[in-house]
Amino acid sequence: MSCIDCGDAVMKEAREIVEKxxxxxxxxxxxxxxxxxxxxxxxxxxxxxxxxxxxxxxxxLYGVATFYSQFxxxxxxxxxxxxxKGTACHVGGAEKVYSIITEELGxxxxxxxxxxxxxxxxxxCLGCCSLxxxxxINDNIYGKISPAKMGKILKEYADGx
Amino acid sequence: MENSGRIIVGMGSCGIAAGAKAVYQQLEKADLGxxxxxxxxxxxxxxxxxxxxxxxxGRIMYGNVDAAFADKLIESLKTGTENLPAxxxxxxxxxxxxxxDRQVKxxxxxxxxxxxxxxxxxxxxxxxxxxxxCIESMKPDEVIETVKESGLRGRGGAGFTTGIKWSFLAGxxxxxxxxxxxxxxxxxxxxxxxxxxxxDPHSVIEGMLVAxxxxxxxxxxxxxxxxxxxxxxxxxxxxxDAEERNLMGDNILGTEFSFxxxxxxxxxxxxxxxxxxxxxxxxxxxxxxxxxxxxxxxxGIKGKPTNINNVETYANVPFIIRxxxxxxxxxxxxxxxxxxxxALAGKIKRVGLVEVPMGISIREIIEEIGGGSATGxxxxxxxxxxxxxxxxPESLFDTPIDYDSINATGAIMGSGGMVVMDDQTCMVDVARxxxxxxxxxSCGKCTFCRIGTKRMLEILTRITDGKGVENDISLLExxxxxxxxxxxxxxxxxxxxxxxxxxxxxxxxxEAHIVDKKCPAGVCKPLITFTVNPENCVGCTACAKxxxxxxxxxxxxEVHFIDPEKCVKCGICRDTCKFDAIDVE
Numbered sequence: 001m002s003c004i005d006c007g008d009a010v011m012k013e014a015r016e017i018v019e020k021x022x023x024x025x026x027x028x029x030x031x032x033x034x035x036x037x038x039x040x041x042x043x044x045x046x047x048x049x050x051x052x053x054x055x056x057x058x059x060x061l062y063g064v065a066t067f068y069s070q071f072x073x074x075x076x077x078x079x080x081x082x083x084x085k086g087t088a089c090h091v092g093g094a095e096k097v098y099s100i101i102t103e104e105l106g107x108x109x110x111x112x113x114x115x116x117x118x119x120x121x122x123x124x125c126l127g128c129c130s131l132x133x134x135x136x137i138n139d140n141i142y143g144k145i146s147p148a149k150m151g152k153i154l155k156e157y158a159d160g161x
Numbered sequence: 162m163e164n165s166g167r168i169i170v171g172m173g174s175c176g177i178a179a180g181a182k183a184v185y186q187q188l189e190k191a192d193l194g195x196x197x198x199x200x201x202x203x204x205x206x207x208x209x210x211x212x213x214x215x216x217x218x219g220r221i222m223y224g225n226v227d228a229a230f231a232d233k234l235i236e237s238l239k240t241g242t243e244n245l246p247a248x249x250x251x252x253x254x255x256x257x258x259x260x261x262d263r264q265v266k267x268x269x270x271x272x273x274x275x276x277x278x279x280x281x282x283x284x285x286x287x288x289x290x291x292x293x294x295c296i297e298s299m300k301p302d303e304v305i306e307t308v309k310e311s312g313l314r315g316r317g318g319a320g321f322t323t324g325i326k327w328s329f330l331a332g333x334x335x336x337x338x339x340x341x342x343x344x345x346x347x348x349x350x351x352x353x354x355x356x357x358x359x360x361d362p363h364s365v366i367e368g369m370l371v372a373x374x375x376x377x378x379x380x381x382x383x384x385x386x387x388x389x390x391x392x393x394x395x396x397x398x399x400x401x402d403a404e405e406r407n408l409m410g411d412n413i414l415g416t417e418f419s420f421x422x423x424x425x426x427x428x429x430x431x432x433x434x435x436x437x438x439x440x441x442x443x444x445x446x447x448x449x450x451x452x453x454x455x456x457x458x459x460x461g462i463k464g465k466p467t468n469i470n471n472v473e474t475y476a477n478v479p480f481i482i483r484x485x486x487x488x489x490x491x492x493x494x495x496x497x498x499x500x501x502x503x504a505l506a507g508k509i510k511r512v513g514l515v516e517v518p519m520g521i522s523i524r525e526i527i528e529e530i531g532g533g534s535a536t537g538x539x540x541x542x543x544x545x546x547x548x549x550x551x552x553x554p555e556s557l558f559d560t561p562i563d564y565d566s567i568n569a570t571g572a573i574m575g576s577g578g579m580v581v582m583d584d585q586t587c588m589v590d591v592a593r594x595x596x597x598x599x600x601x602x603s604c605g606k607c608t609f610c611r612i613g614t615k616r617m618l619e620i621l622t623r624i625t626d627g628k629g630v631e632n633d634i635s636l637l638e639x640x641x642x643x644x645x646x647x648x649x650x651x652x653x654x655x656x657x658x659x660x661x662x663x664x665x666x667x668x669x670x671x672e673a674h675i676v677d678k679k680c681p682a683g684v685c686k687p688l689i690t691f692t693v694n695p696e697n698c699v700g701c702t703a704c705a706k707x708x709x710x711x712x713x714x715x716x717x718x719e720v721h722f723i724d725p726e727k728c729v730k731c732g733i734c735r736d737t738c739k740f741d742a743i744d745v746e
Contacts, residue, residue: 129352132507
């Protein structure tokens with residue numbers, strides 16, 4: 001098992017990651033989380049390099065990664081838009097907010113805009129049910145979203161907030 | 162505290178989302194020379210952002226603090242705390258009083274009162290007294306007896322008696338023994354555990370310490386979902402602070418007792434709320450449930466004895482030890498004792514987090530504490546227990562909060578999500594919503610859970626699309642029975658509940674969709690049309706401006722018209738109209 005396409009820089013980063021997180025079997029998820037924290041997604045060469053450093057099959061890392069919804073396998077846009085689809089948001093009109101966002105940005109769930117500015121995700125619940133419907137952009141939560149308000153917020157981010 | 166007092170801003174996730182950070186910065190910038198502190202969610206989400214002013218005469222809580230009111234507050238504070246504004250005093254308002262009067266705070270005692278990032282404030286509120294009491298004056302089995310006597314049952318949903326669970330671990334052979342706190346609060350519509358972790362992380366840590374002391378566990382994990390970054394951050398800080406005070410780690414308080422606690426971040430899988438799946442995830446595997454027995458107490462993490470409780474369960478423990486079991490079980494109804502935290506959300510006036518004694522009725526929670534309908538439309542049902550739970554109709558709102566009484570309705574107590582629905586909520590759509598959720602989250606291990614939920618979702622989608630056929634209802638019931646019987650874990654066994662309860666109580670809505678091809682609540686798009694009611698329309702043009710497809714035409718002050726060809730049935734016109742002039746049929 002070796003990572004044929006991995007350059008020295010990738011191997012170096014993989015070793016850094018493993019040194020920081022550890023290489024015990026129970027560290028598989030934290031290792032994947034660290035890769036995603038650094039790059040916004042699980043890049044194939046880095047996953048392969050980490051597998052090589054830890055000396056486990058790549059398939060095991062991917063087996064775990066594909067089970068959990070947190071992990072992404074394609075690069076993420078500059079801003080991550082998470083649309084809450086929890087019960088309270090659903091009852092409060094999350095579908096309307098969802099259609100505004102997907103219409104405005106021209107991409108569906110899981111998609112990234114062509115200009116690389118936005119990635120759209122739907123999440124089950126952000127736990128801010130009192131403010132339904134809720135949208136989270138990067139680390140900021142926006143509550144009581146109306147379609148008009150949503151358009152304004154997206155524009156702010158597009159203009160480089 | 163100095164004479165000048167202190168200003169405290171509520172900085173829970175929802176407070177911040179409502180604008181608390183901006184208010185904090187505004188107060189900081191005003192440079193009043195008064196110490197500025199923070200606390201977490203006090204549960205009154207309907208009044209966020211919240212600012213409290215503490216002075217010698219007590220604490221005054223201000224709700225709905227926007228920029229303008231913050232300016233007013235700053236102005237008055239410049240002359241001391243004598244002339245504080247009289248308005249927006251949330252605890253003294255009738256809203257605040259009604260909201261708080263019926264509540265009993267045990268698990269949430271410190272939430273919204275102390276600074277969760279400051280261990281000294283927790284200690285000043287009696288914190289860590291419980292573990293000290295255990296170490297100094299109680300034998301491990303006495304601690305377990307006390308917890309048994311309190312009658313505390315697991316607050317995660319299943320309601321197993323906590324003391325008995327602990328005695329299994331204490332009696333198990335194996336080393337090391339593990340403790341797990343299940344903070345993978347995945348039910349959409351529930352945010353109790355987030356509030357406790359953000360608002361009072363030390364109470365959970367102390368509850369785990371007591372459990373560790375009484376069971377002989379030496380290693381512990383808090384498994385917290387990644388969607389709660391603030392909770393994780395505060396928990397990690399709280400553990401570090403406890404370690405610094407020798408309340409965690411090796412030789413706690415100079416004794417032989419040692420306990421180490423780590424935070425494990427979940428990666429987004431609802432099924433990991435199930436204990437065997439959760440342990441697989443902690444071990445770094447796919448979170449697939451396993452057959453029980455063996456139960457975790459015999460063979461849990463890495464094959465070692467393990468005990469798992471949820472956040473709220475642990476948070477109740479310090480109170481029980483400190484104040485004695487009778488101070489807890491004096492609140493009781495049937496076999497349910499103590500209090501239960503609910504996340505009140507949906508179409509209700511006062512949204513928030515409430516802690517109520519067992520035995521209070523659903524009606525009292527919704528009408529007295531929650532203030533009834535937010536929209537003025539009649540409340541039709543309440544959803545309890547998330548995707549594993551069910552919808553309880555208004556006619557059964559006198560059901561008391563008690564594990565057995567709630568189970569009898571077909572719903573479950575669950576972890577405490579309570580989502581209120583009015584007559585504009587379609588129950589078939591709600592059932593479809595939950596099935597869509599469980600179907601996506603099924604891990605795929607059991608055939609009926611994997612494929613059966615998919616078939617049920619297809620049928621429900623067909624019904625909401627207006628393409629339902631006559632025997633769809635009996636097909637749903639048949640599938641539901643098979644899924645319940647043949648699934649390994651709670652996810653599958655309980656997945657049909659939302660469908661079965663809505664079929665039981667709202668069968669007429671299903672029939673209206675299938676037979677009459679109508680959606681009585683006006684939600685399912687293929688079954689509805691939007692028209693302008695000429696009697697109510699005043700021609701204000703608000704709907705035409707708001708319409709995203711510009712399908713509404715009409716002159717100012719004249720009745721408007723919706724072009725059915727272009728209308729996408731988004732309902733924005735109905736939400737915008739102030740004159741009740743948009744009809745949906």
